[in-house]
Amino acid sequence: MTQNPSPIAITVSHLRKTYSNVNAVEDVSFVVNEGEIFGMLGPNGAGKTTTVECIIGLRHPDGGAISVLGLDPQVDRDALHLVVGVQLQFSTFPDKLKVSEILDMYRSFYSNPANPEELARALGFGEKLGSYYKTLSGGQKQRVSVALALIGQPKIAVLDEMTTGLDPQARLDTWELIEKIRDRGTTIILVTHSMEEAERLCDRVALIDHGRIIALDAPYGLAEKVTGGKQVRFVPSKAFDDQLLKALPEVKTVEHQGKHVKVVGSGQLINAVILTLAKNGIAALEIHSEGATLEDAFVKLTGRHIHEESKD
Amino acid sequence: MNNTRIKTPQAAFGKLLLNESRLAWRIPIGAGMGLGLPLLLLIVFGSIPAMRQVSSDLGGSSYFALSFPILIVTTVLALSIIVMPRSLIQYRETGILRRLSVTPVPPSSLLAAQIVINLAIVVAGLIILTVAGVTAFGLELPKNFPAFLLAELLTVTSLFALGLCIGAMVKNDGVAQGIGGFLFFALMFFGGIWIPRPLMPAMLLNISNWIPLGSSVDAIQRAMQGLFPSLQSILVLTAYTLVFGYLAVRFFKWE
Numbered sequence: 001m002t003q004n005p006s007p008i009a010i011t012v013s014h015l016r017k018t019y020s021n022v023n024a025v026e027d028v029s030f031v032v033n034e035g036e037i038f039g040m041l042g043p044n045g046a047g048k049t050t051t052v053e054c055i056i057g058l059r060h061p062d063g064g065a066i067s068v069l070g071l072d073p074q075v076d077r078d079a080l081h082l083v084v085g086v087q088l089q090f091s092t093f094p095d096k097l098k099v100s101e102i103l104d105m106y107r108s109f110y111s112n113p114a115n116p117e118e119l120a121r122a123l124g125f126g127e128k129l130g131s132y133y134k135t136l137s138g139g140q141k142q143r144v145s146v147a148l149a150l151i152g153q154p155k156i157a158v159l160d161e162m163t164t165g166l167d168p169q170a171r172l173d174t175w176e177l178i179e180k181i182r183d184r185g186t187t188i189i190l191v192t193h194s195m196e197e198a199e200r201l202c203d204r205v206a207l208i209d210h211g212r213i214i215a216l217d218a219p220y221g222l223a224e225k226v227t228g229g230k231q232v233r234f235v236p237s238k239a240f241d242d243q244l245l246k247a248l249p250e251v252k253t254v255e256h257q258g259k260h261v262k263v264v265g266s267g268q269l270i271n272a273v274i275l276t277l278a279k280n281g282i283a284a285l286e287i288h289s290e291g292a293t294l295e296d297a298f299v300k301l302t303g304r305h306i307h308e309e310s311k312d
Numbered sequence: 313m314n315n316t317r318i319k320t321p322q323a324a325f326g327k328l329l330l331n332e333s334r335l336a337w338r339i340p341i342g343a344g345m346g347l348g349l350p351l352l353l354l355i356v357f358g359s360i361p362a363m364r365q366v367s368s369d370l371g372g373s374s375y376f377a378l379s380f381p382i383l384i385v386t387t388v389l390a391l392s393i394i395v396m397p398r399s400l401i402q403y404r405e406t407g408i409l410r411r412l413s414v415t416p417v418p419p420s421s422l423l424a425a426q427i428v429i430n431l432a433i434v435v436a437g438l439i440i441l442t443v444a445g446v447t448a449f450g451l452e453l454p455k456n457f458p459a460f461l462l463a464e465l466l467t468v469t470s471l472f473a474l475g476l477c478i479g480a481m482v483k484n485d486g487v488a489q490g491i492g493g494f495l496f497f498a499l500m501f502f503g504g505i506w507i508p509r510p511l512m513p514a515m516l517l518n519i520s521n522w523i524p525l526g527s528s529v530d531a532i533q534r535a536m537q538g539l540f541p542s543l544q545s546i547l548v549l550t551a552y553t554l555v556f557g558y559l560a561v562r563f564f565k566w567e
Contacts, residue, residue, distance in 0.1 A: 056414050078416060086414040091407040094331075096338040101331055108327040109417045148411075 009034045009069060009156055009187040010055060016063035017050050024050040026211035028064075037178070037188045039202030039219075041195070041294065043306050047211040048191045049089065049160055055189070056086050056158055069155060082110065085154030087145050089161050095134035099125065099144055102133065103151060110152035119147045122177045124170055138165045146174060150181060157181065160191040175201055193306055195294045207298060214301050219294055226297035229266035231290050232273055235259050237283040244280060248272050260286075324417045325425065332425045341398075342430060345390035347437045350383040354441060357383075358449035371510050377452075378508045380445055381532035385503055385525055387437040388467050391430045392475035394492040399426055400479035401488050410567045419566055427472065434468060455538030463531035463541050466549035470524045473556035480564040499525040509533070521545070524552050 010032040017025040025047040032038040040048045053059040055066055057073035057080055066073055071080045093102050103116040120126045123143040128136060136144065146162050159178070163171045178201060182188055192198055198205050199219045207215040207222070215222050224230065229252065242254045250272040251265040263273055270289050277284050298306050336342055357363050363375040370378060403409050403422060412419040445451040454460035474495075482488040500506075502516075503525035509517060520526030527548040531541035 058410070058414060078418075081414055081416045084414075086411075088407065088411060088414070091411040093406075093408065093411075094335055096335055097331055101334065105324075105327040105331050106415065108324045109415045152415075 011067045014064035036203040039198040039205040040191045041198045042208035046208045083155045085149040085157045087149035087159045100129040124173045156187045158189045223292035223297045227292040231264045233262045233288045234284040235286045328425045332429045342395040342433045346387045350386045381529045392471040396430045396475045397479035454536045459540045460535035463535045467528040470549045470552040473553045476560035477556040480560040502526045503529045
C-alpha cells in the first residue's frame, strides 16, 4: 500500500541552514523509520523547527539533502503535501469561521480524509464543532491545529510543539491519540521541548542543541548512556565496606552522603545491591531509586537545563 | 489508500470560496464600503435639488449626473484597495497563507478566492447603483452600453491590480490601512469628487487623465454620453493593470 518498500520514511543528511550569518542548523543527519514516533528535543532556538521546516518544504536548505518517502521536498512539494500532514507553531484561522467549516475545508484537500467529527471527539473538542474559532480557548485552538494535521490521514505527521498550552488532561488525550495514530502505521515527527512528552511518546529521540544533534537513541537508552545510568539511594542498617558493592558488575560508583549511600550503575542495579547487602546481614532502608531522565542527559551534555535560554 | 492526488481541485476551491463568502457575509466591511457608501452618496446627491441642476459650465450636465461615474469608481476602489489588501495582509500576518502552503492546495487559491469574492461584491454594487440611479433618480442609462462595460472592466482590472500590489508588498495591517485610506482620498480627488473634471484647471485635468481614477471616470463618463473611451484612457488603464499586476505577482510574499 505504500509506494516506497523501504522501511525508511525520511532521510536527512548534512542539513545546513543559515539565516543572516547565524547557523540555525549546522550539520544535521538522521533517519526516521516508517511507523515510529521520532522526537526532536531541544531548547528554543536549537534548530528543531528550522529542520522540520526544511523537511516539509517550507524552507530551502543551504546545504545537505532530504528525502521524504522518496520525494525531494523542494522539487515535489505538491506530492509531498498529499502524504505529509503538518501542524505549525503559531498558525491561526479566521475568527469568524466555525470549527466544523475549517475542518470541512481542509478535508476537501485530500482524497481519503478522516472523519472530522471522530477526530474532534478524540481530541476533545467535539462539542466545539459548531462554535466560531474566535470563541475557542488557546488549548482548543491548538487541538484544532493538530486535527488539521491529521485530517488527510497522512503517511507522515509533523507536529511542532503540539501540546504547548494544553491543560494536563488535554495533553494526555492528545498523547493517546498520537499513539493510536502511530499504531495505525503513521510515521510521526514530534518537535518538543517537553522531556515528559518525549519520554512518554517517542520511540527514538534526537537531542538538538546549537544546530547539531548531540545524541540520538531511544529515550531511556539515551538517558542511561549519557548520564552513566540509574541510581539508588538508601540508608544502610549498619556500616559496610564500599568494596562489597564496588565489586559488583552493575555498580559504577558508591558515594556516602551523610547517613545515605548513593550507588550509581546500570542494569539490574537495585536487585544486585539489595541481595549483596542482605547476604552480608545488612538491610537497605528508605530505598529510593531513580532512572536517568532525558533532562539529566541534556544537562550532562550541554551543561544547562533545557528551559534555560542558550547563550552564545 | 489512494492519496496520490487532490480529490478534485475544483471541490477544494469551492470549499475555499464558500468559507470566504461566509467571512464576507459575517464581517460585511466589503458590502458596507463598496455597496453602502456609494448608495448613500447617490441618495444624498440625488436628493439635493441644486446638484441636479443642469449647468452649461458642466457641459450641459449636472453635478449629480457627473457624480455617478465617480460613485461607480468608489465601489471598485473601496473593495480593491481597502477591503481586499486587508484580508490578504491579515491572512499573511496570522499564518493562514503559510499553513495553506503545506497542504496540497496552493495558497494562491486563497488569493483567487479573495479576488472572486470581492469582484462579486463589486458586480453586485455596480448593478445596484446603476438600477437605483436610473429608476429612483432619473439618471439616463449609458448610451453606449458596450463601452460602459469596457470602461468598468478596465476600472476593475487596474484597481484590483493596484490592490493586489498593496496586498503583496505591505506587511502590516495598520500600514495598509494608512496607504489604502490615503490612496482612496487622493484618487477620489483626481477622479473629480470635489472638483468635477469639466471644472478642473487644464493642468489638474491633465494629471487626472494619467491617474487610474481620472481615466476611469473619463471613460465611464464618455460611455454614459454614448462615446467610446478615449484611446489614452484605454492605454493608461491597461498599462496600470499590467504594471501593478506584474509587481503584485513578482513581489507577493507568502509569509
